[in-house]
Amino acid sequence: MTEIQDSKFEKFFSRLPEKSHACVRFFFRNDYYSVYGKDAIFIAQKFYHTMAVVKYLERSISSFDEKNYSKEDDAFVNLSFLMFESTLRELLLSFQYRVEVYGRDKNYNWKLLKKGSPGNLQAFEDDLARNSEISTSPIVLSLNLTVINNQKCIGAAFSDTSSGKLAVCEFTDNDHFSNLEALHVQINAKECLLYSEDSNPDKHKLIKILQRSGLMITFRKKEEFSNKNIVQDLNRLLKLNASSATLPETQLKSAMCSLAAVINYLELLSDDSNFYQFELSTFDLNLYMRLDTAASKALNLTPSPLSGSNKSMSLTGLLDRCKTGQGRRLLERLVKQPLLDVAKIEERQNLVELFVEDTILRQTMQEEHLKKVPDLYRIARRFLRKQASLLDCLRLKEVVARLPALLEVLNSCASPNKFVLDEVFSSPLKELKVDFEKFVELIETTLEYDEGEHEVYIKPSYDEDLWAIRTSMEDIKTQISKQLQNVASELGLIPDKTLKLEHAAHLGFFFRVTLKDEKVLRAQKYKFHTLETQKNGVRFTNNVVSTLNENYKALKSNYDEKQSVLAQEVIKVAGGYCEPMISLNEVIAYLDVLLSFADASVNAPIPHVRPKILPIGSGIITLEGSRHPCLEVQDDVQFIPNDLFLSKNDTCFVIITGPNMGGKSTYIRQVGVIVLMAQLGCFVPCTRAVITVIDCIHARVGAGDNQLRGVSTLMAELLETASILKSATENSLLIIDELGRGTSTYDGFGLAWAISEYILKDLNSFCLFATHFHELTAISNDYPRASNFHVTALTTDNKLTLLYRVKPGSCDQSFGIHVAELANFPPDVLQMAKRKAAELEEFSSLNNENGQEQLEGEKLIDDFLKEVIERRIMEMNENEAITSLNEMKRNLLLKNNIYVNSIINSVQNK
Structure with a gap:
């Protein structure tokens, strides 16, 4: 950077608002990323595991606040693209941190490029999914707490952008917010929205419970919790047009306020690709078994930091034999939502039993089919955002082309429960196969895959103009190939052995000889032009190939331009299949989970049984x-x-x-x-x-x-x-x-x-x-x-x-x-422990004996008083009363109770 750009950065950095410790700021430098100050120290310690990567600025970016200056403020760490992506994944998915990325515009002015949090991964979807799948769902929960008739009422809304789901619910709760805790566990929320301007004491208790559950809390302005424009907003987001009659606004006004906050926080309306893509439902807490946070932790439902790489330390990890990213996300949700309906439980059991008994079916589905299925929802999102490529079209086509074979495997099942298999999987897959018939026909007609270049192209035969340009390009390549023979004869070399014809993007077509044969080329340098000299030889050309190269480049540019137009048309048509794409994704995910259940049951040390x-x-x-x-x-x-x-x-x-x-x-x-x-x-x-x-x-x-x-x-x-x-x-x-x-x-x-x-x-x-x-x-x-x-x-x-x-x-x-x-x-400690334990046991035994004596004595006194009443001593004359009492006293003393005797002795002494 120039000094002026350095100055711009320093001023920009110094003016950034204060951030929480659970937020890391990255700065994009075109070829790498940088982090500064405490963020740099944190990244070095947690991700590089060494302070050797930390460098210090010569000019302090903190010099604008010299009173609070420390050397730590001058620290910075640079990250490669690969390191940035792995760090980003850990920060958002494991550490539950917020992330901000800053960069420069065309005028070299710094600005915020994108930001994300555990519940809002939209801006970083491509970064997170580039080298590995996203196996967790980013769910944002929003809460609106009110008190009505001395009852705590909660209006809740949440969004799962990984599946295009919005949901609302309202419920009353107790002082411990047990229903809210159950909701949090069931939906597996990563982040919670609350409005900050609130002095309600119940709100502070609610915050403590959410924090105890490990949920990230994000405070928003109260104005964002307004359902004033909710119908209008949902009309743009939902697949079916919303109206005040069809929305649960009348009954669930508080929940709809929370939904407005979710839509605002995720900025769903600022992205056209979200329009008409969401579904809204009312979530029912009573559909699933309720679990509190303590139960979730006690039963080890999800991996903890202590389990490390040992997946089987948690129930989710144990059951995770899934082959797809969508399957893992669904499994993570289902583990927190055990069913209450016996019919639905038995339906799942029937399918799991079928997969347990049919080993060939289970292994074929997992290894030959599901293992090769990409994350279709991510592909659908790329189509919706107009970021899809021809490769996405081809990958979708390959999944759809696999459906006939997949259906054939399902139909081969001979289990008595096959009717359940047909109802849950075969029938929906058959319908989707029909829906995609035109799509498969389009892709087969238009696309071809170049294995050598690992690229997808429009078939030349698809368009007459494209075919004509391609034909001319092939003619030029043929002429260039003939030049190889001519040049070989002139230099006395063997074509394709000591003389080779090659192609590079920046040079086009050229010839290459080894450094050993370079002297032959030098002898006729007036006929040839040297382009580059490298370790593997000398690259050169002649006038004919140079001319042909120029013609080829012009045709190639024209071809690419024409192909790009056609590719956009194909991608646009393919984008119309997003809805069946998402439906197929859901069927595949559920199939993957149930196969995973069966696989975990069969491969346990002792196979599991059906309850x-x-x-x-x-x-x-x-x-x-x-x-x-x-x-x-x-x-x-x-x-x-x-x-x-x-x-x-x-x-x-x-x-x-x-x-x-x-x-x-x-x-x-x-x-x-x-x-x-x-x-x-x-x-x-x-x-x-x-x-x-x-x-x-x-x-x-x-x-x-x-x-x-x-x-x-x-x-x-x-x-x-x-x-x-x-x-x-x-x-x-x-x-x-x-x-x-x-x-x-x-x-x-x-x-x-x-x-x-x-x-x-x-x-x-x-x-x-x-x-x-x-x-x-x-x-x-x-x-x-x-x-x-x-x-x-x-x-x-x-x-x-x-x-x-x-x-x-x-x-x-x-x-x-x-x-x-x-x-x-140590033996001495053990001996002392045994001695003290014996002393305490003796003391406890004595206390127990005394305690038992007192209990028995109190019962004897009660009996004595009852007998006094029964004998009506108070109605006797003095002599009769004294005689009767002395008799009862002798009987009481004969019981020889220490507690009673001590009382009698105490009275007599007085």
């Missing part, structure tokens, strides 16, 4: 030989299966005790994962399974401090538990692990007991409760539907052996010191 599904309210969950699907596939793991039998008429509340690391947490989580898989339509890791449809899964597992938000371990788990108690129903499954930590043992046990009693008495939900409060097992004495189970372990010679079997009955110790021994604690 029997019972309607909601049936009150039975039976799992025989159940295993955790993610753990059993880990290397060097021999998983121990366990059974579970839950019934609302017998046992619906299970307390699991046992040693640390004995498998309690794994057991209760695997039950949740299996139930969820069953309602997805998957097969499950059991030898036999009967599962009643569950309306929601709530989890209180593994809480920890959240110091940044001022939330302690106890507060975190109590917030989650409070939400569970508010929103769970008798058809819910509750998974509670180690409730009551982070406070005193007595307080923790008191909370655990009270919560357990509330679940048994008031909720009547299915509940699995893992605990180290062994006293909690006594609750089964008061409530027959509560049962005690324990994970088994053996202690021999003071050594602990974990068996990982879940058996009936309770366990009276936690083996914590044995686990410390497994962790290689």
